Amino acid sequence: MADTPHNPVETQVRRASVQERLGELEQEQARLRQELVSLSGELRLPGLFLTLDAAGTSALLAADAVQEVVRLVELVSLPGAPAHVLGTFIYRGSPAVAVDLATLLGVKRQPELDAHLVICKGARPVAVLVDRVRDLVEAPTLVEGTVDGAVSLEWDRSGLMAGLCRTPEGVRPLLRISAVLAGSEGT
Template identity: 75%
Template sequence: MSDTPNNPVDAQVRRLTVQERLSQLEAEQARLRLELASLAGELRLPGMYLTLEAAGTSALLPADAVQEVVRLVELEPLQGAPPHVAGTFIYRGSPAVAVDLAVLLGVRRLPDLDAHLVICKGARTVAVLVDRVKDLVETPVLVDGTPDGSAPMPWDATGLMAGLCRTPDGVRPLLRTSAVLVGSEGS
């Protein structure tokens, strides 16, 4: 008997289990990043990070999680989907789901025609709908706490934030990719 489940219910349970474990690992990674930042003084995260703008704020997404950035296309509503699922579209001949980052943050708005879809790498095609993609940041500095003792950022309560990074343009939350991808499941 093979290790791969043939039953669609078993496959769905396995997918949810793997997604839950990935989310737990990202949470542990975020906790360890904060601990390192408090111990090491200045910790630079390796790699490139894309700066996304949504709901009046900006965040970083690891560039290695991004397949492509495209202009907003017409989205078909998905019946019964939660409000943060903006709809579906066809990406390079395959169906894709668009998750609205602003709605995940609690901001309802109609996206501008200048909005972008950030296509994430993964087994399924999921795009993050953002107001704008600003630039790439190389090796941002991980920081501890909220910037300058200010009020908590809107990202804090959403489960989307893996940590805070200092960039040339200020402190930005680091987005947890798995939180957006799990959100596309319609939970």
């Protein structure tokens, strides 16, 4: 515990630095994956990936970044928070921030009552609001380029996309979890 700063400002600066480095590592990993794809034609990503629906599109999120999936609960709004930060709630005794994935993608909508909160692993609880969690996909194939221009363009512009993956249901954007977690920092 001696390495942990006790000053809240220092903690916030350190957290921002760690998230920035994590984002850089994810970007480098995405570049290296794309390079492998260009050299071999395709690359199967190891592990399980959650299929999420948000903003009219299905996307993949690495299952190892997810702590739990829960139904939408009542959120307490945060005055002055960015539009994509929906509010807070108590998750297992700790305050958590809820971030709307659709709003991060530039889509304004009122969430349905059967929407889900995907609780992401991290230093503090952050939940991503999605319309629905579909299923798990094992070892999707990373593909080069764009397949569906409209889908990939929206995700590309948002900075949330780490690449495109082919699954049995079609091509899906791969979500960069560090970009979502960074979106919660407006609180």
